Amino acid sequence: MAKELSKQVTNVTPVFSKLEWRIEHFENLMRLLNNGQFIKSEKFKNEKVPTVAWELHVYPNGKREEHVNNSTFFLYQVGLEPGRNQRSSVKADFTICVLGQNGTKLIVCHDINEFVHLQGRGKFRVEHARMKNVLQADGSLVVMCEIEFLSPNIKLKAELEPTRKVEKSLVSSAKIKDKLVGNQINSQLWKNKHFTDIQVRSSIMLEYMSTGSFDDPNLQTYAMDLLVASDKYEVIALKEVCEAYLICSLNNENIFKLVAIADTYSATHLKKACVSHIAMNHNTVFQSAQWKALKLEKPYLVNDLLELMIKEHSSQSFKDNTANISTPRINDQAPMEKKKRHF
Numbered sequence: 001m002a003k004e005l006s007k008q009v010t011n012v013t014p015v016f017s018k019l020e021w022r023i024e025h026f027e028n029l030m031r032l033l034n035n036g037q038f039i040k041s042e043k044f045k046n047e048k049v050p051t052v053a054w055e056l057h058v059y060p061n062g063k064r065e066e067h068v069n070n071s072t073f074f075l076y077q078v079g080l081e082p083g084r085n086q087r088s089s090v091k092a093d094f095t096i097c098v099l100g101q102n103g104t105k106l107i108v109c110h111d112i113n114e115f116v117h118l119q120g121r122g123k124f125r126v127e128h129a130r131m132k133n134v135l136q137a138d139g140s141l142v143v144m145c146e147i148e149f150l151s152p153n154i155k156l157k158a159e160l161e162p163t164r165k166v167e168k169s170l171v172s173s174a175k176i177k178d179k180l181v182g183n184q185i186n187s188q189l190w191k192n193k194h195f196t197d198i199q200v201r202s203s204i205m206l207e208y209m210s211t212g213s214f215d216d217p218n219l220q221t222y223a224m225d226l227l228v229a230s231d232k233y234e235v236i237a238l239k240e241v242c243e244a245y246l247i248c249s250l251n252n253e254n255i256f257k258l259v260a261i262a263d264t265y266s267a268t269h270l271k272k273a274c275v276s277h278i279a280m281n282h283n284t285v286f287q288s289a290q291w292k293a294l295k296l297e298k299p300y301l302v303n304d305l306l307e308l309m310i311k312e313h314s315s316q317s318f319k320d321n322t323a324n325i326s327t328p329r330i331n332d333q334a335p336m337e338k339k340k341r342h343f
Contacts, residue, residue: 008158012150013234017046017054019145020300026141029060030128035068037061043078048232049151052090053079056145057120070125073108075145077115080152089116092149096124099142100134103303142299223249224261231265240269247273252281256290263301275308282309 021041023029029039038059045053057074059067073096080088092115096108109124135141227242229235246258247270255277262271278285285291295302 006160008160010156010158012154012156014148015046015049015052015151017044017052017147017149019044019054019056019143020298021056021143021145022140023058023143024138024140026060027132027135027139030071030131033060035059035061035065036063038063038074045079051079052077052149052152054145054147056096056143058143062125067125069128071128071131072125073143074120074124075115075147076118076120078118080117089114090149090152091115092147094121094145094147096143096145098126098131098134099144099299099303101136101299103299103306104134105144105300105303106130106134144300224258227261227267227270228265231267239265239267243267243270246270250274250277252284252288255281255285256294259305260294260298260301263298263304272308275305275312278305279309279312 019041023039036059038057040058041056043053043055055076055078057076059072059074062068062070063072063074075094075096077090077092080090091112093112095110097105098108099105106126108126111121113121115121131141223242223245227239227246230239230242243262246261246267250258250273255274258270259274259278261267262274291302
């Protein structure tokens with residue numbers, strides 16, 4: 001008797017929130033602020049889960065008396081509030097670090113913990129002597145906080161796995177429509193006009209999700225906006241198509257905008273192409289005003305790009321050196337044979 005196989009899938013999508021915070025004259029704050037005084041970031045969150053928001057509190061001279069001559073860091077969950085119909089806590093994996101002048105990272109803390117409303121997780125302290133070593137040249141401090149968590153409303157259930165690509169596309173389309181309706185976007189606006197938040201014609205996304213392709217010679221003109229939209233609504237195949245179009249358009253003028261887009265929206269193919277382009281055109285790129293501005297605004301990204309360039313160069317050098325090892329042996333033997341013939 002033939003056995004029937006039921007293919008099922010449970011979709012789980014982690015949520016990421018990220019903060020990069022530049023605090024000017026931090027060296028002065030360490031000297032002049034009293035123990036217990038703090039500064040806090042603005043709220044930051046992932047728009048996919050707007051109910052979960054975060055704040056980072058920094059005490060330049062420590063929070064408690066025993067923390068004097070240390071800087072302490074506390075992460076607060078300021079979104080979810082206690083209520084009958086929702087979870088009032090969220091478990092998160094978070095990392096707080098500071099960036100040095102050359103892009104090096106000093107990990108302040110890495111922890112996994114449960115957060116309730118207005119509860120801080122911290123007491124992570126760094127001695128002033130170490131803090132001074134990671135300050136920028138102008139005395140400012142660049143702090144980064146990366147958080148990973150699951151949506152409080154996540155539904156962990158098994159669903160039948162779609163058996164045909166078209167069916168899977170239509171399922172994705174239905175999910176996106178539900179999200180748009182949930183955001184109170186008019187259905188006619190969805191069908192005939194533009195998304196209000198991503199500036200892309202909805203007909204393009206619908207055509208791709210329904211058929212797996214589309215025919216539009218002007219795609220390259222709005223591929224960037226479409227990449228943002230496909231990332232937001234998790235249309236991965238369309239995102240990769242947009243990456244391919246953007247890779248073809250890479251030049252010294254748009255490289256900085258595209259590498260920022262690739263980093264923000266985790267466009268791995270585009271980022272790899274940007275790294276290769278920068279490596280091949282480094283003399284021009286490194287002398288540009290945009291590169292200097294990028295080093296100030298996003299030092300962590302510059303450090304990441306340089307690391308990737310070194311890895312790519314090292315890999316290529318290894319291949320070249322391996323090829324060169326065997327070549328001299330052949331060339332060295334040729335003159336010897338000729339000499340033997342002369343005798």
